Amino acid sequence: MKTLYLLRHAKSSWEDISLEDYERPLLNKGIKRAKNVASHLLERGDRPELIISSHAVRAYETARIFAKKLNYPEKEIVIDENLYFSGSEAMENLVYSVSDKIERLMLVGHNPDMTNFANIFLSNKLDYIPTSGLVCITFETDKWQEIMVAKRDIPFVIIPKKR
Numbered sequence: 027m028k029t030l031y032l033l034r035h036a037k038s039s040w041e042d043i044s045l046e047d048y049e050r051p052l053l054n055k056g057i058k059r060a061k062n063v064a065s066h067l068l069e070r071g072d073r074p075e076l077i078i079s080s081h082a083v084r085a086y087e088t089a090r091i092f093a094k095k096l097n098y099p100e101k102e103i104v105i106d107e108n109l110y111f112s113g114s115e116a117m118e119n120l121v122y123s124v125s126d127k128i129e130r131l132m133l134v135g136h137n138p139d140m141t142n143f144a145n146i147f148l149s150n151k152l153d154y155i156p157t158s159g160l161v162c163i164t165f166e167t168d169k170w171q172e173i174m175v176a177k178r179d180i181p182f183v184i185i186p187k188k189r
Contacts, residue, residue, distance in 0.1 A: 027129065027164060027165065027166060027167075027168075028129060028130075028131070028164065028165040028167055028168070028169075028170060028173060028176075029072075029074075029129060029130040029131070029162065029163070029164050029165075030121065030131050030132075030133070030162070030163045030164075030165070030173070031067075031072070031074055031130070031131065031132040031133070031160060031161070031162050032132075032133055032135075032140055032143060032144050032155070032160070032161040032162075032163070033063075033088065033089075033092070033132055033133065033134045033135075033140075033158075033159070033160045034134075034135065034136065034137060034140045034141075034155045034156065034157055034158065034159045034160075035052075035056075035080070035082070035084040035085040035087075035088040035134060035135070035136060035157060035158075036052050036053075036056030036057060036059055036060035036084065036087070036088045036091070036157050036158045037052065037053045037055050037056030037059065037157040037158065038050040038051060038052050038053060038056060038083075038084035038157070039051055039052070039053050048080075048081065048082040048083065048110065049082075049083050050082070050083060050084050051083055051084065051087065052083075052084055052087045052088065056084075056088075056157060056158065057087075057091065059157070059158040059186040060088050060091040060092065060158045061091055061095060062158075062186060063092075063158050063159075063160050063184050063186055064091055064092045064095035064096060065095060066160075066184055067092070067095075067096060067160075068095055068096055070182075072130070072162070073096045073097070073098065073130065074092075074096070074098065074130045074131060074132035075128045075129060075130045075131070076102075076104065076124065076128045076130075076131050076132070077089050077092065077093060077098060077102070077103045077104065077132045077134065078103075078104045078105075078106050078109065078120065078124075078131070078132070078133050078134070079103055079104070079105055079106070079109065079133075079134040079135070080105075080106070080107070080109035080110040080134060080135045080136060081105045081106070081107050081109075081110060082110055082136070085109065085110075085134045085135055085136065086103070086105065086134075088134050088158070089103050089132075089134040090103065092132065092134070106120060108120050109133060109134070109135035109136070109139075110135070110136065111136060111139060112139065113139055113142075114139050114142040114143040114146065116139075117133065117135070117139060117140075117143045118143065118146075118174070120133070121133070121170050121173065122170055122171045123170075124170050126168060126169050126170060128170075131170075137154055137155060138154070140155050141153075141154045141155045144161045144163070146174075147163045147173075147178055147180070148161070148180060152183070156185055156186065156187065157186070158184075158186040159183070159184060159185055159186060160182075160183070160184040161180070161183050161184075162180065162181045162182050162183070163178055163179070163180055163181075164178060164179045164180075164181060165177070165178050166178070
C-alpha cells in the first residue's frame with residue numbers, strides 16, 4: 027500500500043513587490059491554517075515517511091510547519107525544483123523516482139500543477155486545491171511506478187476554510 031499526500035503551500039504574501047515569486051513568504055493566516063491541517067493529520071495518526079517540497083519559500087515554509095507538527099526531521103525535507111510549475115507530468119516522474127521502501131509520501135507544491143495531478147486520481151474533480159489544502163490518496167500497490175494503474179481510494183480531502 028502506498029499513500030500520497032498532495033499539499034498546496036499555505037497562503038503567502040504579495041506585499042513586497044520587489045520579491046521574486048519563489049521568494050514570497052507565508053502570511054500569518056497561512057501559517058495558522060497550515061498548522062490546523064497538520065494537526066488534523068497528527069490526530070489521524072498519519073505521518074509521511076518522506077516530504078518533498080518545492081524550493082519556493084512559501085512551499086518550504088509550509089513543509090517545515092508540517093514537519094515540526096508531525097515530528098518529521100526538518101533536515102530530511104527534500105527540495106525539488108520540479109515541484110515549482112513544471113507540470114503534473116514532472117510530478118508524476120518525481121513520484122516514480124521515490125524508493126519503493128517509502129510507503130507514505132508528501133509533496134508540497136503549487137497550483138495549477140497540484141490540482142491537475144490530484145485530479146488524475148479523483149473521480150470528483152476539484153476546481154482547485156486551495157492554499158493549505160491537502161488531498162490524501164492511497165494505492166493498492168507496493169510500487170510507486172504502478173500508481174497510475176493501481177486501485178485507489180481517497181481517504182480525505184481537507185479544504186482549510188471548511189474545517
